[in-house]
Amino acid sequence: GKGMTDEAQLAVMKASFPVDKGLIRQYAYLSRKANESDGFADVLHGWKRSEIQSEGLAVKKILQIGFTLTGTVMELPPYYEKKEIQVAVSVDRRRITSMLCSAHPDCDWCEHVIKLTFYRMDYPHKVQYRLPVSDSVQRLSESEQKQFINILLSRCP
Secondary structure, X not given: OOOOOHHHHHHHHHHOOOOOHHHHHHXXXXXXXXXXXXXXXXXXXXXXXXXXOHHHEEEEEEXXXXXXXXXXXXXXXXXXXXXXXXXXXXEEOOXXXXXXXXXXXXXXXXXXXXXXXHHHHXXXXXXXXXXXXXXXXXXXXXXXXXHHHHHHHHHOO
């Protein structure tokens, strides 16, 4: 065989995402407490904002490729000035291993990261899932891989 089927890989991807909001809250709280000088108001309870003001944050364009979840978190009036925040969260064995937020690049556990994470936990059926392209390329025969590379190179400027 050539490895796992696409269906099995998708099942592993979906099952690898955290399922315990309590642990997410705990990690966020401890991270924020350790970084009390990070400039955020309400540092000790920053993670609560995503729940308290959840109606002020909306999520769209959610995509999980492999073990990385990306999405746009929109800040909405009257809680925020309207803007779109890009968020990415990587996971491994039901643990978040890295996160990135365009609004707070120096902060790990901001309300945008938590909002996207909780949204994925609450609405996994609303997420678009894709396998990484590397998995598909590995399944190609050697001649198909060469053809694929030639096509890519011919499209490069």
